[in-house]
Amino acid sequence: MLSPLRLEPAFAPPALPMAAASVIRYAAGEEIFAEGDTADLVYELVEGTVRTGRLLRDGRRQIDAFHFAGEAFGFEAGDVHRTTAEAVGEVAVRIVRRRALSDLAARDGDVARRLYQVTIAGLQRSQDHVLMLGRRSACERVAGLLLLLADRAGGSEIDLPMSRQDMADYLGLTIETVSRTLTQFSQEGLIALPTVRHVELLERDALEALCE
Amino acid sequence: MLSPLRLEPAFAPPALPMAAASVIRYAAGEEIFAEGDTADLVYELVEGTVRTGRLLRDGRRQIDAFHFAGEAFGFEAGDVHRTTAEAVGEVAVRIVRRRALSDLAARDGDVARRLYQVTIAGLQRSQDHVLMLGRRSACERVAGLLLLLADRAGGSEIDLPMSRQDMADYLGLTIETVSRTLTQFSQEGLIALPTVRHVELLERDALEALCE
DNA sequence: CGAGGAATTGAGCAATATCAAACCCAGTGG
DNA sequence: CCACTGGGTTTGATATTGCTCAATTCCTCG
Structure with missing residues (x-):
């Protein structure tokens, strides 16, 4: 991709x-x-x-x-x-x-x-x-970005280089929506969020399904 | 552009x-x-x-x-x-x-x-x-498309080659929103809509202001 | 004149934005 | 060592935009 x-x-x-x-x-x-x-x-x-x-x-x-x-x-x-x-x-x-x-x-x-x-x-x-941006929901967009970052990190551990504001401005969302979506993913067990700038993908398949 | x-x-x-x-x-x-x-x-x-x-x-x-x-x-x-x-x-x-x-x-x-x-x-x-798609409202998007089409038509008269569905799928909107936005522009006097497939830009400046 | 697809219009709803408050933490100075 | 500060983040309550579903109208073509 x-x-x-x-x-x-x-x-x-x-x-x-x-x-x-x-x-x-x-x-x-x-x-x-x-x-x-x-x-x-x-x-x-x-x-x-x-x-x-x-x-x-x-x-x-x-x-x-x-x-x-x-x-x-x-x-x-x-x-x-x-x-x-x-x-x-x-x-x-x-x-x-x-x-x-x-x-x-x-x-x-x-x-x-x-x-x-x-x-x-x-x-x-x-x-x-x-x-x-044209056809995906907030969840799908955030999942897409996480997968893209994971791809280039070459694993399921992501050290986010950018702020929530940067993510939001890339995804065409607000900072609040990005934040809420991440905590939602975390609560659903799709990701772990040990620190603000570190994400671990736990259910890659489920995230990919969101982006199909 | x-x-x-x-x-x-x-x-x-x-x-x-x-x-x-x-x-x-x-x-x-x-x-x-x-x-x-x-x-x-x-x-x-x-x-x-x-x-x-x-x-x-x-x-x-x-x-x-x-x-x-x-x-x-x-x-x-x-x-x-x-x-x-x-x-x-x-x-x-x-x-x-x-x-x-x-x-x-x-x-x-x-x-x-x-x-x-x-x-x-x-x-x-x-x-x-x-x-x-990331940062513009429905109105701004429709205005943007009209200006883009007018540019390449080389005037303020546009013969739309595409359906409302095509416009919507380009703009990341629904067909209903495109339609409503066009009639709104028409009611505000920004455009004339003599037929479904023909648009005339009446207030180009106002449309451009929407896209700044 | 009739039929069917496209477009418009309307009403209610869902997703996301906005506004506001609380929280977390790293860095700073007492 | 600890309170304090300030930016970034999260969470909450409400507002708004654009979507969905449904009905109607408008053209175009036979």
């Missing part, structure tokens, strides 16, 4: 100029780029979690995607970022000049192909997201 | 083998490809409107996108279609072998670049859709 947007090994240090010098760290909550910024850089996430999303004027926020280590983000069709990217917790990113990358892609068909795959995988994730 | 997924002129007849022979017509409601079909063809819409979307087991449907003349659809990361494509009204599509296209892209960097642009534009449309 979740095809990771991995660019490596295309992005491994030797493959790109100035790779070593271009790793930058961000503190929790820091903005990496904002809606409207010129999009002359793309990013590869070395460590941590990043959220990309948009803000409506009245403060409503929608998170488009969470990005995890190894994934790339910040690609745009035009010359301006349409989303804002922020660090969720501590983050290290490798910065790549967009121009350098497109030059490389123009010379090397393999890089071009990988770039295309990354984008189309992002499109498919976004389509899954659309289905989730 | 709506970047059309145009492939022409890359796809103009001379650029592709067997272009003349590969135009196919579909009747209203006909399926062009289905979720799970092998994805060895891609499509360029010559005439009409196509909807792509997915169905949950219990019958809930979510339309990912409407495609209009000149746009391409049917691209997949894997070798299987993840969505179903159906004709909305009468449709003519040009069929292109995926293999032939990727070969062409491998030889011609310009084709590769265009392909990439098409995909990333689709991603951005999907992200707009996510924002719409």
Whole structure:
């Protein structure tokens, strides 16, 4: 379901100029780029979690995607970022000049192909997201997110990198509904919630059934 | 807002083998490809409107996108279609072998670049859709769809190619809510609704304000 | 003119949002 | 060591939006 947007090994240090010098760290909550910024850089996430999303004027926020280590983000069709990217917790990113990358892609068909795959995988994730937001109930959405996070954690133990607010803004719900749904799952024995930021999936099948 | 997924002129007849022979017509409601079909063809819409979307087991449907003349659809990361494509009204599509296209892209960097642009534009449309479904009210969603359709009609007169059910399944609403919202807009003087399938935007600014 | 599907309208209901209060905990300073 | 503070989270009560179910109307086509 979740095809990771991995660019490596295309992005491994030797493959790109100035790779070593271009790793930058961000503190929790820091903005990496904002809606409207010129999009002359793309990013590869070395460590941590990043959220990309948009803000409506009245403060409503929608998170488009969470990005995890190894994934790339910040690609745009035009010359301006349409989303804002922020660090969720501590983050290290490798910065790549967009121009350098497109030059490389123009010379090397393999890089071009990988770039295309990354984008189309992002499109498919976004389509899954659309289905989730358009046609699923609060329970189904929360279950879907937990499964997605478990998939990439590679087990049934999840250390949530993000706050309830982040989860809500990804799922198109309120913080209260997310919280209630989690305690409901917990009471039903579907998950254990030893701490606020740690979830254990106890009945994966039941959660998957919610998402069918 | 709506970047059309145009492939022409890359796809103009001379650029592709067997272009003349590969135009196919579909009747209203006909399926062009289905979720799970092998994805060895891609499509360029010559005439009409196509909807792509997915169905949950219990019958809930979510339309990912409407495609209009000149746009391409049917691209997949894997070798299987993840969505179903159906004709909305009468449709003519040009069929292109995926293999032939990727070969062409491998030889011609310009084709590769265009392909990439098409995909990333689709991603951005999907992200707009996510924002719409996650954080907008019924009124805002309907207004958004009307503006999107007006944009591509190039005026304030819209001949709706799709049914209320299609609109609802795109917007993540029910048919009744779409209908009520349209009559509400009509009563408020924002639109005129001379027939069921024809809409005229009277107060474009007010509709845009709903979507800010 | 009649029939059938699509669209509209109405009434009541369920899911989720909103508003408000309580709680939990980590970090801080006494 | 312990009270205090403050942000994030949970819980509760109520409001609201959009859904469901049902009836009616409107077109389109025969």
